[in-house]
Amino acid sequence: xxxxxxxxxxxxxxxxxxxxxxxxxxxxxxxxxNVAQLWILAATVEAALAHRFSALLPLVVxxxxxxAVTLTLIFWWRPASRRFTSSGYLKR
Amino acid sequence: xxxxxxxxxxxxxxxTRSDESDVRSATAPHQRDxxxxxxxxxxxxxxxxxxxxxxxxxxxxxxxxxxxxxAAFDARRTPQFPSSKIEGAETLAPGSSLxxxxxxxxxxxxxxxxxxxxxxxxxxxxxHLSCPVYFERAHQRLxxxxxxxxxxAKTGNVLYGPPPRPLDPIKLEVRADGEVWAVGRxxxxxxxxx
Numbered sequence: 104x105x106x107x108x109x110x111x112x113x114x115x116x117x118x119x120x121x122x123x124x125x126x127x128x129x130x131x132x133x134x135x136x137n138v139a140q141l142w143i144l145a146a147t148v149e150a151a152l153a154h155r156f157s158a159l160l161p162l163v164v165x166x167x168x169x170x171a172v173t174l175t176l177i178f179w180w181r182p183a184s185r186r187f188t189s190s191g192y193l194k195r
Numbered sequence: 196x197x198x199x200x201x202x203x204x205x206x207x208x209x210x211t212r213s214d215e216s217d218v219r220s221a222t223a224p225h226q227r228d229x230x231x232x233x234x235x236x237x238x239x240x241x242x243x244x245x246x247x248x249x250x251x252x253x254x255x256x257x258x259x260x261x262x263x264x265x266a267a268f269d270a271r272r273t274p275q276f277p278s279s280k281i282e283g284a285e286t287l288a289p290g291s292s293l294x295x296x297x298x299x300x301x302x303x304x305x306x307x308x309x310x311x312x313x314x315x316x317x318x319x320x321x322x323h324l325s326c327p328v329y330f331e332r333a334h335q336r337l338x339x340x341x342x343x344x345x346x347x348a349k350t351g352n353v354l355y356g357p358p359p360r361p362l363d364p365i366k367l368e369v370r371a372d373g374e375v376w377a378v379g380r381x382x383x384x385x386x387x388x389x
Contacts (some may be wrong), residue, residue, distance in 0.1 A: 126241060133248040140255040142344060147259045151266035153359035159263040166259040173252035177245055 133176055140185045274293035274298075276379045278368070281306055284314070284375035294319065297365060297377045303327060304365055304377070307348045310335065314375060318363035319349045329361065337362065 143166045151159040221229075276298045284306055287293050293306045295316075303319040307330055317337065319327045326341035336354060337346040344356025351362035366379035 130241060130245060130248075133245060133252075137251050137255070140252055140259075144255050144259045144262075147262050149324075149359075151262055152325060154266075154270065154322075155359070156267060156270060159226055159267060163260050163263045166256045170256040172254050173249050177249045 129176055129180060133173060136169050136173050136176070140166055141170065276377075278376050278378045281316075281367075281375045281377055285373040287314075290332060290335065295377070298380055305330060305337065306367075306375070307337070309348055313349065314367055314369070315349055315351070316365035316367055316377060317346070318365065318380065320363075321358055322353075322360045322362060323356070323358040 117164055125194070147159065147162045150162065152157075210222050232271050255259055268355065279297055280292070281295045281297075283293055284295075287302060287306065287308045289308050289312050291309045295306060296302060297304045297316075304316055305319045306314060306316045308314050317328075321339040321341065321344060323339065323342055323344055326339050328337045328339045328344075328346060330336075330348065331338045331345075334345075337351075339356065339358065342350070342357050344358040345354040346352065346358070346362050347354055351364050353361060354358075364381055365377050366381070368376045368378045370376055
């Protein structure tokens with residue numbers, strides 16, 4: 104038992120680092136999508152003021168896709184390490 | 196006496212020190228009144244930040260959809276414009292301008308009498324980002340001070356700068372005794388709705 108714990112420790116650390124990296128990547132993706140949506144909103148305002156109505160629908164659709172991606176990232180795309188538990192031991 | 200005074204001042208300052216100066220520490224009375232864990236409250240968890248980004252994304256989507264919807268709705272309807280007399284237009288000197296409100300009191304417009312005596316009127320909102328344009332006498336053109344755009348004073352067409360379309364022209368009518376009336380307004384060469 105004692106020897107198993109000693110062996111498992113490095114694996115646990117690696118799994119924890121991997122989860123952190125995935126969580127950070129998820130956060131960065133969310134920020135990037137938000138920035139893209141901000142740009143789309145600015146383009147929508149400019150197109151509306153310029154009466155370029157043919158550009159409005161694609162811009163709104165693009166913003167909607169970004170929102171869908173955000174929802175996907177928040178609700179489904181979560182970091183998960185299934186092979187090892189949070190304590191670092193193999194699941195039975 | 197002076198030491199008493201300074202002691203009193205220090206005491207008062209100590210008692211009334213706001214806990215907002217440092218969110219991680221609070222005076223005893225404030226901590227007693229609001230007994231929450233300040234260390235924990237001062238942090239935002241990753242999950243909270245993700246949720247905030249989700250809400251921001253929703254708000255940006257709703258904003259874009261709302262703005263596009265309103266623009267399309269405004270373009271579809273054909274508003275009826277009332278006739279309105281432009282006060283002081285008959286005495287306007289050539290090479291000068293006059294501001295007035297048309298079609299409603301919220302819409303600013305500009306009337307220009309060019310050097311050849313012709314009258315031209317336009318909505319005053321720049322077609323780039325809605326800054327008010329002004330008549331530049333030296334060059335006899337309408338200029339936007341925000342992003343350095345310029346329009347022809349006779350046609351409203353873009354001379355240079357970022358504006359994507361001409362100014363909205365206002366139809367004028369010269370009636371008896373030289374009175375000048377605004378009788379309609381158009382959108383400056385807009386494309387049709389899809």
